[in-house]
Amino acid sequence: MNRFLISIWLVFLLPIMVVAQVKLPAIFADNMVLQQSQAITVWGTGTVNDLIHVKFGGNEHQFKVDTLGRWLGHLPAMTAGGPYTMEISTKDSSIVFQHVMIGEVWLVSGQSNMEFGLAGSENAEQEIAASDFPDIRFFQVKQGMSDELETEVTGNWQSSNPMQAPSFSAVAYFFAKKLHQQKNVPVGIIQAAWGGTAIEPWIGKDAIRAYDNLPSIEPVPVKQNVSLLYEAYLKQVDQFEHAQDGLKQGVVNKNFDDSKWRQVKFPLSISAIFTTETDLYIPGCYLWFRNKIKLADKKNDLSLHLEQLEGQFEIYFNGVKLDTEQFLPSKKLSIPKNLLAKGENTIAIRIRSLWANGILGNNAESLYFIQNGKRIALPDTWVCNPAIEPKYPDLPRERNNQGVLFNAMIVPLIPYSIKGVLWYQGEANTWKPEDYNFLFPMLINDWRIRWKQGYFPFLFVQLANFAGNELAAADDKWAVLREAQRNALNLPNTGMAVAIDVGDSKDIHPRNKKTVGERLYATAQFIAYQDQQAAYSGPIYKSMERQGSNIILSFNYTMGGLKYKGERLTGFTIAGEDGVFKGANAVIVGDQVKVYSDEVTNPIHVRYGWSADPECNLYNQRDLPASPFRTAL
Structure with missing residues (x-):
């Protein structure tokens, strides 16, 4: 000390x-x-x-x-x-x-x-x-x-x-x-x-x-002071935040060659598209998407309708950045006729994705244009490139x-x-x-x-x-x-x-x-505030007692009694001397839980909620959940 x-x-x-x-x-x-x-x-x-x-x-x-x-x-x-x-x-x-x-x-x-x-x-x-x-x-x-x-x-x-x-x-x-x-x-x-x-x-x-x-x-071997490593990391973050490589390369322009870009189907969920390529967006990256729309004339304004767009984004039409402020309340963007071209037009969208977030549309019909009251659909195949801008830098491993x-x-x-x-x-x-x-x-x-x-x-x-x-x-x-x-x-x-x-x-x-x-x-x-009436804890396992082929579990913090949410009490498994756990039945008896299984006649061990994502539903009367636990062998 x-x-x-x-x-x-x-x-x-x-x-x-x-x-x-x-x-x-x-x-x-x-x-x-x-x-x-x-x-x-x-x-x-x-x-x-x-x-x-x-x-x-x-x-x-x-x-x-x-x-x-x-x-x-x-x-x-x-x-x-x-x-x-x-x-x-x-x-x-x-x-x-x-x-x-x-x-x-x-x-x-x-x-x-x-x-x-x-x-x-x-x-x-x-x-x-x-x-x-x-x-x-x-x-x-x-x-x-x-x-x-x-x-x-x-x-x-x-x-x-x-x-x-x-x-x-x-x-x-x-x-x-x-x-x-x-x-x-x-x-x-x-x-x-x-x-x-x-x-x-x-x-x-x-x-x-x-x-x-x-x-x-x-510890990761440190070749220089970790404070200097962190300063270098912050500079890389700044480069990411101010990245303009796509604009410099002209990816928003009509005549940009995107023939080698990856084809993806709409709707565009970042995590769904790159499920097996997580290195592209951990911890983050920019993704560029492009598509074409054909217009019969350019005499009237156009409106872009998009039901869902999550993440930070920029939208360009024929090389000009649209004012996306109007999108948030209206779910649509106005495109003045002076930006339109008769025939082929290009839409380019940049999404900033961190930890795989980012969604462009929620179904195949959720992005479309309207001109003169007529709905104009886009092809459902887009092209995408996640490597135009620099990736978000990895945190220095030395931080651990x-x-x-x-x-x-x-x-x-x-x-x-x-x-x-x-x-x-x-x-x-x-x-x-x-x-x-x-x-x-x-x-x-x-x-x-x-x-x-x-x-x-x-x-x-x-x-x-x-x-x-x-x-x-x-x-x-x-x-x-x-x-x-x-x-x-x-x-x-x-x-x-x-x-x-x-x-x-x-x-x-x-x-x-x-x-x-x-x-x-x-x-x-x-x-901290010594309120003895506060409901501050769900049931915490206290002890077990074997009664024949049943195990009776006792808990602290039942606070008026135990209950479950749903059709039946779930989340319990039981094992005998072989240590092989089987799904168990469980019923509440007063302030205790009785656990049993027809497959385990000589039980000695119980687990509750024992997995990363368990289905468990034991609560006390104050609606606080029980903590997962295992009994001692």
């Missing part, structure tokens, strides 16, 4: 040049939210031996800059409220932060399902339109990686509104919204998440090195090295006062799920030790159901990792939101984030 404590304080002891002005990390800024009911930690840099004066909440506090140019202090706890002004000054300089609120502050982290933005969630249009909550504020940590303990992150505090909320973590937004409405307090969310990342880079290197037989992920995300995205936030942590991660560790049994508790303990706020609440999402698709495999290892997540409940002040019933069999990024966020809030009600 001493090694852990020493390592975080090294951040504050690194030699620096003498500075003339007081400075605080970027997490301290206008619109920030500070944690209520506990000491508020502030820190920064300044001139050696200067006195730092902090005026806040009607009080003034004084701290001294040490011989290495660092200072740190604690302000007394305050109750929720605001807005306040915080002024930090020395004899030579001062900083003023405006619109500061006191409320509930949560750090949210993990991989893509935590990063997944509100704009992609279910009912996004309605949720975004109703997202005007000035006292819900997000600080989104810019992604980065480092071999060394960093002292600064990039980001700023943004209030929730229809302009800003689409990029917020959807899970965190729905959690914050529920917390704000139920507790009537400001809510601050510090979002530090990165899609596709394993758990190892989020754990401090000192913590990992304290264990033998690690790492489970072998031990500690590199912790160093760059978590350490600079310590010791900002927080209520607790929300965590949604695990998909990237399903290849070796057994290791999660020690890696996950290691992360929880490591973060708690370094924050020095005791056993702050650590709430997490158990992996949702997912059957796998052309982009990602899924098998029983997902069940093993869910078990490892559930085992983390043995740590104090931890809570788990089960998501086994709200996933998407074919999409590793299910869109139902509202249910997940609200289940996390229900968990927080009990764990």
